[in-house]
Amino acid sequence: MTSRRSFITQSALAFTALSASRVLGANEKIRIASIGLGGQGMGNASRMAKVPGVEIAYLCDPDTAALDKAKKVYPQAKTTQDLRKVMEDKDIDAVIVSTGNHWHVLASIWALQAGKDVYVEKPVSHNIWEGRKLVEAARKYNRIVQGGTQQRSDPLQDEIKGFLDAGTIGKIKYVRCNHYSMRATIGKQAEPLAPPSTVNYDLWLGPAKDEPIFRQKFHYDWHWDWNTGNGEMGNWGPHILDDLRNVVFRDKVTLPKRVIAGGGRFAWDDAGETPNTHFAYMDTGDIPVIVDFHNLPRQKGIKAPDVYLRRRTGAFLIIECEGGYYTGSRGGGTAYDAEGKKLHTFKGDGGKTHAANFIAAIRSRKQAELKAEIEAIHYSSAWCHLGNLSYRLGQKYNREQAEAAVKDFQPWNDVIADFHEHLVKNELDAATLDIKMGPMLELDAAKETFIGETATPEALALLTREYRAGYEVPQAV
Ligand SMILES: NC(=O)c1ccc[n+]([C@@H]2O[C@H](COP(=O)([O-])OP(=O)(O)OC[C@H]3O[C@@H](n4cnc5c(N)ncnc54)[C@H](O)[C@@H]3O)[C@@H](O)[C@H]2O)c1
Incomplete structure (x- = not known):
């Protein structure tokens, strides 16, 4: 039987293999997974969905009640309780992490290892050490990572x-x-x-x-x-x-x-x-x-x-x-x-343009364009x-x-x-x-x-x- 730890290690390797992700054309759809579907997760999904060319393609929450509610708003989206399924899906370009704070860094690092861009809610970490790890991962995988302090776009x-x-x-x-x-x-x-x-x-x-x-x-x-x-x-x-x-x-x-x-x-x-x-x-x-x-x-x-x-x-x-x-x-x-x-x-x-700023940086691949890098x-x-x-x-x-x-x-x-x-x-x-x-x-x-x-x-x-x-x-x- 595969232990949980070796699953993660294997998954991390598999994610890395995918990290040369799709190069998006200027008008190509950006498919986003919304991880965490409480008040802020639903708000973030809705703000992203309003940006032209964005599709909320995957909904993830360990609470099926939250998934059922979100599915009514995004009926075309896939659903899962397990964020690792999202990481494995190569059609997903970016994730929004709106879970509780204790999950922010790990969910984001897994997404980066899988070659995805990340919008992560504030505080972007639950402690200082892991916050640095998230920055290291953003650099290592050279991805676009925006923090959820939207006033930076105001x-x-x-x-x-x-x-x-x-x-x-x-x-x-x-x-x-x-x-x-x-x-x-x-x-x-x-x-x-x-x-x-x-x-x-x-x-x-x-x-x-x-x-x-x-x-x-x-x-x-x-x-x-x-x-x-x-x-x-x-x-x-x-x-x-x-x-x-x-x-x-x-x-x-x-x-x-x-x-x-x-x-x-x-x-x-x-x-x-x-x-x-x-x-x-x-x-x-x-x-x-x-x-x-x-x-x-x-x-x-x-x-x-x-x-x-x-x-x-x-x-x-x-x-x-x-x-x-x-x-x-x-x-x-x-x-x-x-x-x-x-x-x-x-x-x-x-900060109403914060989501659009994230999407623009996903298209340009320029980290420096992010308002809340x-x-x-x-x-x-x-x-x-x-x-x-x-x-x-x-x-x-x-x-x-x-x-x-x-x-x-x-x-x-x-x-x-x-x-x-x-x-x-x-x-x-x-x-x-x-x-x-x-x-x-x-x-x-x-x-x-x-x-x-x-x-x-x-x-x-x-x-x-x-x-x-x-x-x-x-x-x-
Ligand atoms: N930027 C802002 O203005 C703003 C405003 C409100 C909240 N927030 C932030 O957003 C985050 C969420 O806040 P909230 O008020 O929506 O909390 P909430 O408790 O209402 O919702 C969190 C959701 O995340 C889900 N979740 C937990 N573990 C998960 C996992 N492993 N995978 C996927 N989903 C998981 C929970 O089941 C729940 O549905 C917090 O970090 C908060 O600080 C930011």
């Missing part, structure tokens, strides 16, 4: 860059990346949750650990379990920190030099592990960055998210400059002078992983120690003050809460690893994961 980003460069509001002092949204508890059951009978659980789990799940909902809420997700930092974070890396740092800062984060999961007694209140400082050696995420309401009993600088919802990039500031989300933004007078309003399109989005995803890593290594929080961790930087004291105010508004007592404060992690950005005193075995272990047998991300891609 002309808005270039407009903001132009405005900042014109110097109207002066030099950038620091940036605050906020996301204040409302989420609800995911519950906690006494008995482990049985996956829906329509789900092939082995395929759904893939590289993740097989451990009992105690949340109430099977799909989507995997985000709040470290085994499969990356919390809000890895959910909204990849959008916001990717905007930051593009608009402010112009992709020149790959990873920060130092990162510290704190927070906790408060008010909810549930099966979720990831923080619902999370703040971080990222030292780039250049412009400093503060990150702040809140999932609790503005005030206990009020059904509205927290506020900052008069903007209520969405992902905020707040660029504080010497002569004013810019604040925006993916729908657009506004620049103000130092007195708060509106100077300019920017309108975004939400995989290496850039690997870095943006890695910033989020770092914010999570410091938190996960955290010890009991102490306000004075936390404030002292970043000296002489008022915005750090501000974010801590905001944190305490937010707890008070939610009628939570900091003294009795399980608040964590992580170490100041130091990085060797080129090697994508920790250095110095914080390069402990625990910290280094979190740069990767233990992969379930048969679903290992390969060391050599």
